[in-house]
Amino acid sequence: MERPIETRIQPPINLTIVSTMKPEPVNPDAIAALQGVKHSFQTDRNFQEIHCSSNAAAELQEIAPTCLRLASKLAANAELGTLYRMQASSDHDHFIILALNPEVPNAPGPRLVGLHTDHTTDIDHLAVELTSLL
Amino acid sequence: MGNNELIQYLSRSGNITGSFLVSPTCSYLAGDLPDFFDSTKIPAMAEDGYTALEAIRTKIPDAKEIRIDTHLLAIFFRDLGRALLIVLVNDLAKANSAKIAIDVVARRYLPEGG
Numbered sequence: 001m002e003r004p005i006e007t008r009i010q011p012p013i014n015l016t017i018v019s020t021m022k023p024e025p026v027n028p029d030a031i032a033a034l035q036g037v038k039h040s041f042q043t044d045r046n047f048q049e050i051h052c053s054s055n056a057a058a059e060l061q062e063i064a065p066t067c068l069r070l071a072s073k074l075a076a077n078a079e080l081g082t083l084y085r086m087q088a089s090s091d092h093d094h095f096i097i098l099a100l101n102p103e104v105p106n107a108p109g110p111r112l113v114g115l116h117t118d119h120t121t122d123i124d125h126l127a128v129e130l131t132s133l134l
Numbered sequence: 135m136g137n138n139e140l141i142q143y144l145s146r147s148g149n150i151t152g153s154f155l156v157s158p159t160c161s162y163l164a165g166d167l168p169d170f171f172d173s174t175k176i177p178a179m180a181e182d183g184y185t186a187l188e189a190i191r192t193k194i195p196d197a198k199e200i201r202i203d204t205h206l207l208a209i210f211f212r213d214l215g216r217a218l219l220i221v222l223v224n225d226l227a228k229a230n231s232a233k234i235a236i237d238v239v240a241r242r243y244l245p246e247g248g
Contacts, residue, residue, distance in 0.1 A: 059193050066189045071202045074182040074209075078175045080222075081204030088187075090196040124230060 025050045026113060030133050036121030041114045056116060064097055064114050071097075085127065092119055098130065135242040137164040137217070144221065147235040149228040151207070153221040155214075156180040163217060171222065183211035183218055199236075201229075212236050216245040 028051040031040045039057035042050040047065045052058050071086040087096045096115045113130065117123070135143070137155050144153045145166045154165025160180040167173055183200065190197040200211040208229040210221040219240070223232045 063189055063193050067186060070182060070186040070189060071200075074179060074186065075202060075204045077182065078179045078209075079172065080209060081206030083202060083204050085201075085203040087201040087203075088190040088194060088197045089199045089201070090194055091198070092196070093194060095190065095194055095197075122230075124226075 026130070026133050028053065031113065031115070031130065034115075034126060034129050036117040036126060037115050038118065039116040043112055043114075047112075057114070060095055060114055060116055064112060068097055068112060087123055089119065093117070094119060094121060094123055096123060096126075098127065135239060135244060136246040138246075140164070140219070140239045140243055141166050143239055144235055147232070149223065149225075149231040149235060151222045151224040153219065155217045155219055157217055158184070160184070168222065168224075179220065180218055183220060187211065187213060201233075203229075208232070210236055212240055214240055214243045214245075217243075 025042055028040065028042065031037060031042070032053060039054045039060070041052040041057045041061040041064070043061065043064065044050055049061065052061055067086055067088070068083070072083045075081060075083045085096065085098050087094060089095075094115075094117045096117070098113045098115075115126070115130075117126065141153055141155065141164045144150045152166055152168040152171055154167060154176065155163040156176065157163055160177045162173075162176055165173075165176075186200055187197060190200065198213050202209045202211075203226065206224065208223040208226055210219070210223070210232065212219040212221070219236065221232060221236055223229050
């Protein structure tokens with residue numbers, strides 16, 4: 001008797017590249033070694049802490065989700081493109097949040113890095129240096 | 135330096151794509167805006183800028199400026215006390231020069247009628 005041909009149905013595979021980031025967090029020591037950085041933190045895509053260098057960094061980490069969501073909303077509402085960086089400055093300090101990955105469920109890697117520097121730091125240069133660590 | 139002088143100075147700097155001033159109640163005061171920018175978005179944008187500054191000031195009380203970078207633009211929000219200055223820069227390589235121009239006008243700003 002002839003056997004029926006077995007058919008294995010494979011589920012469709014959907015691969016979407018959501019980030020060019022490495023899945024590993026950035027080395028906290030390498031961030032701390034960047035010129036001008038006084039405090040730093042890093043969180044995952046759910047804003048859960050990956051590393052936090054000090055109590056001062058923890059304070060800034062508390063407002064990071066609010067800041068990033070406000071900045072994202074602002075950029076989207078004004079149709080000014082996709083947010084990837086936000087910076088706040090006073091006469092003495094810079095507080096920078098780099099949004100490393102898009103806000104996509106299950107995106108690999110860290111979501112954002114926050115840096116607290118003094119006001120003399122060249123933020124653009126710092127961002128380039130940080131990006132080179134990714 | 136009043137509202138219009140401030141905007142003219144920024145326009146002449148050559149590094150700025152567009153700029154405008156709004157009051158603390160988010161009313162438009164003066165500006166020089168690029169064609170691509172939808173001016174109906176000004177009040178909401180101003181309100182979001184003030185809200186973001188308030189959020190930052192819960193941890194950095196003397197924060198005076200926010201810069202937001204997108205893939206298209208750098209956008210500066212500078213609190214001048216009686217007005218909020220919003221500056222658009224569509225060439226990120228010019229953002230540092232734009233920042234210097236913003237610092238200059240911020241030091242010289244005297245609101246009209248104030």
